[in-house]
Amino acid sequence: MxxxxxxxxxxxxxxxxxxxxxxxxxxxxxxxxxxxxxxxxxxxxxxxxxxxxxxxxxxxxxxxxxxxxxxxxxxxxxxxxxxxxxxxxxxxxxxxxxxxxxxxxxxxxxxxxxxxxxxxxxxxxxxxxxxxxxxxxxxxxxxxxxxxxxxxxxxxxxxxxxxxxxxxxxxxxxxxxxxxRQTSIIWVFFVSMAAESSVYITMKRTKLEKKSSSLQFLKKFISTTAALPVHHKKQFVNVLIDILDTCGGYLLTAVGFIVFLYRNKGFALGDKDAHVLCFNVSQVCYFLGFVLVFCSPFLLSPGKVKKFISFCIKEWVLTAAVTAVMILVLEYLVQIHPYLLADNRHLTFYVWQRFLGRNSLLSCAFIPVYIFSGWTVLQTLQHKDSVWQLLYILCLVLSVVPQKLLEFRYFIIPYVLFRLNIQVNSYIQLFLEFSIYVFVNAFTLVLFLNKPFYWEGQSEIQRIMW
Known part of the structure; x- marks a missing residue:
């Protein structure tokens, strides 16, 4: 040993x-x-x-x-x-x-x-x-x-x-x-709730099981928790004491952040007009596409594609409903930040110009990719319990949907958290992942170093970056 x-x-x-x-x-x-x-x-x-x-x-x-x-x-x-x-x-x-x-x-x-x-x-x-x-x-x-x-x-x-x-x-x-970064408060919330913390304390005190599906569990958890202060006051007090003992630090962090929001009168410290919170559901779609690209060795395989097709055929009503919602989101609810259209120093400018924002038909053509990515992400996280899965989805939505600007850096923490919790099955997956990362790093670094350009009327050199 x-x-x-x-x-x-x-x-x-x-x-x-x-x-x-x-x-x-x-x-x-x-x-x-x-x-x-x-x-x-x-x-x-x-x-x-x-x-x-x-x-x-x-x-x-x-x-x-x-x-x-x-x-x-x-x-x-x-x-x-x-x-x-x-x-x-x-x-x-x-x-x-x-x-x-x-x-x-x-x-x-x-x-x-x-x-x-x-x-x-x-x-x-x-x-x-x-x-x-x-x-x-x-x-x-x-x-x-x-x-x-x-x-x-x-x-x-x-x-x-x-x-x-x-x-x-x-x-x-x-x-x-x-x-x-202010958005880290969402992941503080995730950590405080997702692993042996407040949700689990409540479950332990109420003897609530996690064996049901995510939605069924959520329904039971809400109804059980709502009943505590009315019908089980002593148990409710014990739950609160346990939560304060374990999660007091997280709660103080949350209170401090609320005070910051009140004093600052907003989320961003400066340049507030360019960083207004909004409802941009399309960011979830873009995140799913992002995950599929960088995590493809773990998410893409002939077997998973075959299972996904079988799932879509079996659950055709759900598949049609999700597709319809995504069409509506990508057609009518996309928020476009002026920076995305104007700043050609970012890779997202080119991704938008050539793919995501080129026309409605091309944008909607990616919907099967987003749906497959969402399905396979959930399949990959099946070894995690219902609480973890639900909180991850909630925090992902809370972290990306309010962002008007398409900025891949906003995806870092949810991606890393997802990747950390993937079960690795083979060396081939890891070597493929390594190859993808090395290739993308080489591409972005060479682009930054060797492809400078100038804006008309300005002498400062410009470079392309994330």
Whole structure:
């Protein structure tokens, strides 16, 4: 057993060292090509540099997210600068913050996979960890000073401590995740409800079983919970005490966020006119398409396609109803943000122009793909219980539907959470996933580095990115 533990440490160290070396090499290539602030960095970097100088009252009104990235960076770099006598609040060192975050993500992903899939072999575990660590949507932003990598780091920390039963510590890291991106509050809610927390406490006290289907369980849970304060007051009090004991930290986080919304008079900190919440159901369709592309080795197979066709034939009324709803959504309820139409520096601009927004017929042609993706996602999560599945769907909807802008970075946490909970069956799936991620990373990095262009009438160089 001791030998096996040493073997695990050696395999992990070897994989991590290779990953770290490749990441640092790419980081330096990216910096040499684009040494000046680019895109949203023109807001993030000056803001952090103000904090480095001790000016915590200055705030750029164009910044929409809380100052978690800037505070965590300054908390590390300022003491380091004083110790070394260096000027470390420059572009290179600020971007380097995300390299350390992604190294932390590598370890946290390993711990989470080990916790969620204790029977998985060490080689499959490490390959899964490596794949998730190079997931294109986060890996690209390792090389720029953006909030996404740090936000994922604190979400993973929250999820890790939660699964270990340390909910108070988990809630503190949840607060940090919210300080990076406001939408993280939804995933704080998910964690507080989905695994041995408030829902499960209520079930345990009321002896409610999870064996029924998701919808049947939801109906029983709502009716049982509603009856508690009326017919079972003592039991209701005991449930509340247990919930406060386990989930107090999450509840305080929620209260703090509500206070923030009231004081801020909205969700976004700055540039509020361009970041208004809306009802954009089409985002769920786009997320399903996104998942099918990046998770295709686990979701696509001849057997699953055959089962899906059989399901559609058997449940033709449900299939027709879902298809009709999606047609209505994609035809009449799509919200189009001006940035999506105007900014050709983002890949989503080209995806929209050439596929999703080209015409109604082409847009609706993707509906069978969305339906298949939704069906196979639910099939893949069948090993999770009804509570987990329902809460995941709810939180996914809450996180993407209010977003007017089609931005793939909004899909990072729900995708990573889904991928973490997939049961891996073969090395072929993992190698195919690795190949897809490497290809997409190579494509986006080469595009950014080697295909610069200029806007008419402007001298600044432009580059295409996520």
């Amino acid at each position: 001791m030998w096996r533990e040493k073997e695990q440490v050696l395999m992990f160290t070897f994989t991590f060292v290779i990953y770290a070396v490749c990441t640092i090499i790419l980081f330096n290539i990216m910096y040499r090509t684009q040494p000046t602030p680019y895109m949203d960095e023109i807001f993030h970097i000056p803001q952090t540099q103000s904090y480095c100088k001790g000016n915590f009252t200055k705030w750029d009104p164009k910044i929409t997210t809380p100052p978690g990235l800037y505070l965590s960076t300054v908390g590390v770099l300022v003491p380091l600068a004083q110790w070394l006598g260096w000027e470390v609040c420059e572009v290179y060192f600020l971007r380097l913050t995300n390299v350390f975050f992604v190294f932390g993500n590598f370890y946290l992903l390993y711990c989470l996979l080990l916790n969620l899939h204790p029977q998985i072999s060490e080689s499959k575990l490490l390959l899964s960890c490596l794949n998730l660590s190079i997931f294109p949507l986060t890996y690209f932003f390792v090389f720029l000073y953006y909030t996404d990598v740090g936000n994922l780091f604190f979400f993973l920390l929250m999820y890790t401590f939660h699964l270990q039963g340390q909910d108070l510590v988990a809630a503190l890291f949840g607060v940090m995740a919210v300080f990076f």
